[in-house]
Amino acid sequence: MSETVQDKVDFLVIANRLPVDRKVDDDGNVSWQSSPGGLVTALEPVMQRKGGAWIGWHGAPDEVVDPFHHDGYDIHPVPLSAQEVEEYYEGFSNATLWPLYHDCVVEPVFHREWWDAYQKVNKRFAEQAAEQAAEGATVWVQDYQLTLVPMYLRQMRPDLRIGFFLHIPFPPIELYSRLPWREELVEGLLGADLVGFQTPGAAANFLRLAKRRPGVTTSRGKAHTRDGRDVIVRDFPISIDSRGFHELATSEKVQAEADKLREDLGNPETIIFGVDRLDYTKGLRQRIRAVGELFKEGKLDPDEVVFLQLATPSRERVEEYKILRDDINLLVGQINSKVGTIARRALVYRNKSVPRDVLAAMYQVADLMLVTPVRDGMNLVAKEYIACRSNDDSALVLSEFAGAARELKQAYMVNPYDIDGMKATIMQALTDSPKVKARKMRSMRRQVFDKTIDVWADDFLTELEGR
Ligand code: ADP
Ligand code: F6P
Secondary structure, eight states: OOSSOOSSEEEEEEEEEOSEEEEEOTTOOEEEEEOOSHHHHHHHHHHHHHOSEEEEEOSOTTOOOOOEEETTEEEEEEOOOHHHIIIIIIIIIIIIIHHHHTTTSSOOOOOHHHHHHHHHHHHHHHHHHHHHEEEEEEEEEESGGGTTHHHHHHHHOTTSEEEEEOOSOOOOHHHHTTOTTHHHHHHHHHTSSEEEESSHHHHHHHHHHHHTSTTOEEETTEEEOTTSOEEEEEEOOOOOOHHHHHHHHTSHHHHHHHHHHHHHTTOOSEEEEEEEESOGGGOHHHHHHHHHHHHHTTSSOTTTEEEEEEEEOOSTTSHHHHHHHHHHHHHHHHHHHHSSOSSSOSEEEEOSOOOHHHHHHHHHHOSEEEEOOSSBSOOHHHHHHHHHOOOSSOEEEEETTBGGGGTOTTSEEEOTTOHHHHHHHHHHHHHSOHHHHHHHHHHHHHHHHHSOHHHHHHHHHHHHHTO
């Protein structure tokens, strides 16, 4: 494969994020770091396999960065000014759409200037794609930050095959209708040939909205647009590079890392683990409260059990994320001040990101994994745990409000709003017989190894390319 950036490509991914983030420190030193979140985890292996180009923002405001070649594909950084980051990314994407699409678990904020910035930046992404795409190319647009791109791109380049995939939930019409620009966003998506969602429910919610547009009719899994096109609307539950995660987790290096980690944690009998972006959708408040109460009530013994929770800093300038960070710090402090000893904390909390091999070691040592979002499109952490953990004496506690609950049916299912119910399920997961746990783990392992990220990408692209 060529190491130089190609002029035009037949396959393009457009996402707000690039797989790598450009960090500039106070002394002006530049470094590149892996970007946070499930979108990058999922799409990186797809791009490494397929080649082509990835168009996205490089994470540093007010900087123009030249295209470059990376891991077998081209990267085209799209610049955003500091004001655009504030209005398009932190504002409209993450203070309007993100909470709106996650069942309004916090109040969405509506500002007309943010909407203006959203349109302007979406147009810029579309223009960049129109420039890079070869005649008849396949363009795959990702996620809620870029809802208008399919429509703009179709206006600029009607020869392209355009797919769109939403990584997060799509809300019911009753919530979505609050959005002052609801019609425009639906029109934006109808610019695509194929619109994919994580669950059938999300696809059905979108079809109900599409049907309300003048001149648009719908039939099972399709919207017929007024310009005479059929847009396929379907669920494509996303996954991970299961074998890649498994190989990493069982490698000698990671096994050694896991041994060291267990020792650093004081060789407890049981390790409970959680790892998330620090986001209010992940149910961290409820999860920490539930485990904290189990320690305080003596149902969990801090001499035997450690709860390790990692939370990657995320969207740190958005108000609700600042509130969450402070709440969690307080909650963790309160619990540790009451249970455990100075030498041994019951709850080990780290507000940082870790490299993939360290994360794999953490999955390897986790006897119990807690994945308890109050709403989540899919949740890849749940699948990563199943792929990495080779010991059958393991358990996954999973929120029924994660997309993954549709597939990982054998998990210990919880409603994260029901703290007592969650506590009871955690205790059941810890005390069930090895036989029961092994049956559950084997069944979930089959699912995760059958439906990998390659299957997801092939399903989506076969459907799109068959258009
Ligand atoms: P989201 O896309 O909302 O962040 P997912 O669970 O789908 O949620 O994906 C999160 C991804 O980020 C996973 O691949 C997970 O391994 C990774 N991740 C989350 N927290 C950390 C962390 N502290 N360090 C390293 N990777 C993390
Ligand atoms: O997977 C959902 C998602 O919102 C992605 O679109 C995004 O890249 C990721 O989470 C991390 O969020 P952010 O890009 O805002 O840091």
